Amino acid sequence: ILKWNEMRHSRKGVPPGTMGWPFFGENAEFLRQGPDFMKNKKARYGPVFKTHILGCPTIISVDPELNRYILLNEGKGLVPGYPQSMLDILGKCNISAVYGTTHKYIRGSLLSLIAPSTIKDQLLSKVDKYMRICLHNLDGETIDIQEQTNDMALFISFKLIVDTESSSVYDAFKAEFSKLLIGSLSLPINFPGTNYHRGFQARKNIIKIMEQIIKKRRASSMNHDDMLDNLVRNVDSKYELSDEEIIDQTITILYSGYETVSTTSMMAIKYLHDHPRALQELRDEHFMIQNGKKPEEPIEWTDYKSMTFTHAVIFETLRLATIVNGVLRKTTKEMKLKGFVIPKEWRIYVYTREINYDPILYPEPLTFNPWRWLDKSLESHRYCFLFGGGSRLCPGKELGIVTISTFLHYFVTRYRWEEIGGEEIHKFPRVEAPKGLHLKVLKY
Numbered sequence: 001i002l003k004w005n006e007m008r009h010s011r012k013g014v015p016p017g018t019m020g021w022p023f024f025g026e027n028a029e030f031l032r033q034g035p036d037f038m039k040n041k042k043a044r045y046g047p048v049f050k051t052h053i054l055g056c057p058t059i060i061s062v063d064p065e066l067n068r069y070i071l072l073n074e075g076k077g078l079v080p081g082y083p084q085s086m087l088d089i090l091g092k093c094n095i096s097a098v099y100g101t102t103h104k105y106i107r108g109s110l111l112s113l114i115a116p117s118t119i120k121d122q123l124l125s126k127v128d129k130y131m132r133i134c135l136h137n138l139d140g141e142t143i144d145i146q147e148q149t150n151d152m153a154l155f156i157s158f159k160l161i162v163d164t165e166s167s168s169v170y171d172a173f174k175a176e177f178s179k180l181l182i183g184s185l186s187l188p189i190n191f192p193g194t195n196y197h198r199g200f201q202a203r204k205n206i207i208k209i210m211e212q213i214i215k216k217r218r219a220s221s222m223n224h225d226d227m228l229d230n231l232v233r234n235v236d237s238k239y240e241l242s243d244e245e246i247i248d249q250t251i252t253i254l255y256s257g258y259e260t261v262s263t264t265s266m267m268a269i270k271y272l273h274d275h276p277r278a279l280q281e282l283r284d285e286h287f288m289i290q291n292g293k294k295p296e297e298p299i300e301w302t303d304y305k306s307m308t309f310t311h312a313v314i315f316e317t318l319r320l321a322t323i324v325n326g327v328l329r330k331t332t333k334e335m336k337l338k339g340f341v342i343p344k345e346w347r348i349y350v351y352t353r354e355i356n357y358d359p360i361l362y363p364e365p366l367t368f369n370p371w372r373w374l375d376k377s378l379e380s381h382r383y384c385f386l387f388g389g390g391s392r393l394c395p396g397k398e399l400g401i402v403t404i405s406t407f408l409h410y411f412v413t414r415y416r417w418e419e420i421g422g423e424e425i426h427k428f429p430r431v432e433a434p435k436g437l438h439l440k441v442l443k444y
């Protein structure tokens, strides 16, 4: 059967590699071995190889130059290739489901909501206000920092989108959102009881919640200072979206900024705990900002811009923990890449994890060394893909960094903490602490 399956997928010029079993491919090995799966395949077949994972024939590229080429050349037929369950649950107007001019339009509308100038004038003060609420009163508590950062990331993005809804609306939304999240990463089997089915129902319920809020807003003359109002009333924006597009846009913001922001925040706390010198330097930076202020005064844009070491801690956390392993693309036509034939509709896994541990780019790559990022040229290096690249470069980069920086500001100036339990953290396929990461928190 294995041989037959190889022959079925064999095409002249396609990169070397193996396809595993029909239907299942090599998914089990890929998930079990993680980064070692990539290393072993690379050692055997070189930096570009074929396999069958996540339900599709897939080309994996570990080659930094090819990865860069793929990210920068969507127009040549290298479009996003995320799994069907993700596309179904995030909606057909979701940014990852659209290409060409529609992508430009949806992305333009998104950027108008979260561009640095909007963060400076409108969003930062809100992130500050809600972060204080999230990190209020933890003195003497034992907390699961994973749960805490998950709640923080969702609560803050929700409040940026819909500012004045009552807490019961948020609670209802949160319950549905966690089902949507699990469903988006499941096999697309639409049968009652499956995660996919539950995720799809959660999407329908989220749509209902959002439609009701939009209806209420349309019926009232009251203005709300939030993203939803900007989208619904289309104030000062050249982007007019339908209700379906508005709802998918809000789901996109919540979904894309959730796990990335929460996991980076959790891992930063972990690394800072393990590296007291870095924690001290970070604290000094934040106390310096706080010393010039009254307790109720929020962080301002100039304060944020002065957080040089915090910025470096965030980048080093993203690198060392590899919050994003890579991105998925698919070909819209047969094409040649690096001399290989890539058949139409095949997935390409642009695997960027390895470059994070490149000893030439990052000497002593396994050491947590935020100071390396004080050299700003590292961020703009041609193979730095922490936030993706090309026309899909993360539009939420600044908002993500602002949120994590504000989180670190209040956490390190208000509290000190000790880990209890020394819990395990998985790094692949996602960064997570399966049993949580528990901390004893005390007032600083």
Ligand code: HEM
Residues within 6 Å of the ligand: 080, 095, 096, 107, 110, 114, 252, 253, 254, 256, 257, 258, 260, 261, 264, 318, 323, 324, 327, 328, 385, 386, 387, 388, 389, 391, 392, 393, 394, 395, 396, 397, 399, 400, 401
């Ligand atoms: C530390 C935080 C973050 C990291 C590491 C991160 C990383 C990434 C990466 C690697 C991509 C490229 C995906 C691809 O090429 O297919 C991406 C895209 C994207 N990110 Fe982020 N992100 C972060 C925060 C955020 C936040 C807060 C938002 C919320 C607004 C956001 C919204 C998006 C969207 C909408 C895209 C798709 C862009 C497009 O297709 O044009 N991200 N992000």
